[in-house]
Amino acid sequence: MTLDQLHLLFFKNYDEASLTFGSGINCFIGDNGTGKTNLLDAIHYLALGKSAFGSSDAQNIKQDADFFVVKGSFSAPEAEKSETIQVSLRAGQKKTITHDKQPYERLADHIGRYPAVLISPYDTDLxxxxxxxxxxxxxxxxxxxxxxxxxxxxxxxxxxxxxxxxxxxxxxxxxxxxxxxxxxxxxxxxxxxxxxxxxxxxxxxxxxxxxxxxxxxxxxxxxxxxxxxxxxxxxxxxxxxxxxxxxxxxxxxxxxxxxxxxxxxxxxxxxxxxxxxxxxxxxxxxxxxxxxxxxxxxxxxxxAGPKPSKPLLLLDDIFDRLDDKRIARLLQLVANHAFGQVFLTDTNLARTDAALAGITGEISRFRITQGRATLIADGS
CATH class of the missing domain: 1.20.1050.90 (RecF/RecN/SMC, N-terminal domain)
Structure with a gap:
């Protein structure tokens, strides 16, 4: 199962954004505070119906807006068509999660269908x-x-x-x-x-x-x-x-x-x-x-639901926060194709490219600047 597209509307620091992902590694590059981790959190919302960072749903509505929408399209190699998940919330109302435009009666019916694993600097809170x-x-x-x-x-x-x-x-x-x-x-x-x-x-x-x-x-x-x-x-x-x-x-x-x-x-x-x-x-x-x-x-x-090949792997600021040995271990697993689709954040494009230099497969890079995401062309 891969996440092919992500659309945001008034989510955290994003007015509106649309991204198309590759099936391999997807890198979000930008300065601190520009919204890289917010993209990972949006993906976490699609997978588990809630924020990865414990914030209330209402806190994720962009300032001066009264609702947010997170929408994603998932596909599997054996599937004939993609599946669309949408999470939306209007201030003062109940959060809604839909699968192909049909609302779930209970959040529990969604859990487990699109699994994701997040490795974050905050994990040591555990x-x-x-x-x-x-x-x-x-x-x-x-x-x-x-x-x-x-x-x-x-x-x-x-x-x-x-x-x-x-x-x-x-x-x-x-x-x-x-x-x-x-x-x-x-x-x-x-x-x-x-x-x-x-x-x-x-x-x-x-x-x-x-x-x-x-x-x-x-x-x-x-x-x-x-x-x-x-x-x-x-x-x-x-x-x-x-x-x-x-x-x-x-x-x-x-x-x-x-x-x-x-x-x-x-x-x-x-x-x-x-x-x-x-x-x-x-x-x-x-x-x-x-x-x-x-x-x-x-x-x-x-x-319940279809059995995916591999969960989404979300890596937040690993190059800044982890030492070389732990990074090398994670990248060795990536290089050996232990993981499926990967999303990672970093502040430095040259460092990311150097770390991923020995890894085969599709790598997509996005430049993140204050709530805007732009695909980086090869060599730019």
Missing amino acids: VRQGSEERRRYFDSLQSQLDHDFLELLIQYNSLLRQRTATLKQSNGAHGFDALYLQALDDQLAPLGEQLSQQRVDFLAQFLPAFQAHYSQLADGREQVTIDYKSQLPGQNFRHLLLANERRDQLLQRSTVGPHRDDFVFLMNGLPIKTYGSQGQQKSFVIALKLAQFDLLTNRDARL
């Missing part, structure tokens, strides 16, 4: 920040791989929101509905246990690919692993909810369950957040993303 970031990352990855997991996650989070709302009534004027809370717990408990077990099973599948990539990046100098930290394995979730009910009422939130789990990143048995250097942390998150790419490429037939 190491440095709290458990919520890591849960979100792994839940998003599992949701792309397995639609059943996504449905389970949606059901669990919906019941969890209802439980939180009920707990907040415990100090309200209308009293506390204990029977309703018990009914919610009866539904929540089996879903939570399934969710926790599926995370355990996924991690067992993910770890070998992740460890292999880290070993190649770090020349096998350290041993890394990921420890799934959960309250549930070996526990009855319904009993845990009952045992913590009084505390939950006082705090007005659910204090136990898979929504509190963490994925602990370890190097030589110690937390890499505390004991790893910046270079080791960068290697760790790049290995995460490369393993993510592997799993998305090799995902099985349980997915």
Whole structure:
């Protein structure tokens, strides 16, 4: 699956833009702040229906505009025609995602159809920040791989929101509905246990690919692993909810369950957040993303929608932010055609051309200047 065309209207710093991409490597070249990363984020919107950088949808409407549109055309070698995805939002209204002009009833129906992997300077936030970031990352990855997991996650989070709302009534004027809370717990408990077990099973599948990539990046100098930290394995979730009910009422939130789990990143048995250097942390998150790419490429037939050959690979400012060894490893994979369609950003055209000099295949270059994108002709 490749992204052939991208059209933007009032998205971030773009009034309007239209780009036609090659099936190989597509380079966005321009100074910092001109909108290179915004193009990657637009592609991320088409793939996953949301920003890659955690911003609210409304924040991506260009200043002084009241809506944005991101539209893309995808094609596959075996397909007879392209498929068009459009993401649009008008201020104060609900975001709309359409496939060939037909709106999805739920965003969940889109997840997994057009997978993408982003490697960004901000990826080390997965190491440095709290458990919520890591849960979100792994839940998003599992949701792309397995639609059943996504449905389970949606059901669990919906019941969890209802439980939180009920707990907040415990100090309200209308009293506390204990029977309703018990009914919610009866539904929540089996879903939570399934969710926790599926995370355990996924991690067992993910770890070998992740460890292999880290070993190649770090020349096998350290041993890394990921420890799934959960309250549930070996526990009855319904009993845990009952045992913590009084505390939950006082705090007005659910204090136990898979929504509190963490994925602990370890190097030589110690937390890499505390004991790893910046270079080791960068290697760790790049290995995460490369393993993510592997799993998305090799995902099985349980997915909704067509199975693509390879996800889109989005590389943001890698030449500025990564050292030569890590860049060389990524470019070696590109040269070996481990990836399909690639989109990368850089500030320096000569540096990009030098880095890609040994790579065969189609390379397209775009000059980005304050919300404008222009195809660079060969030799210019």
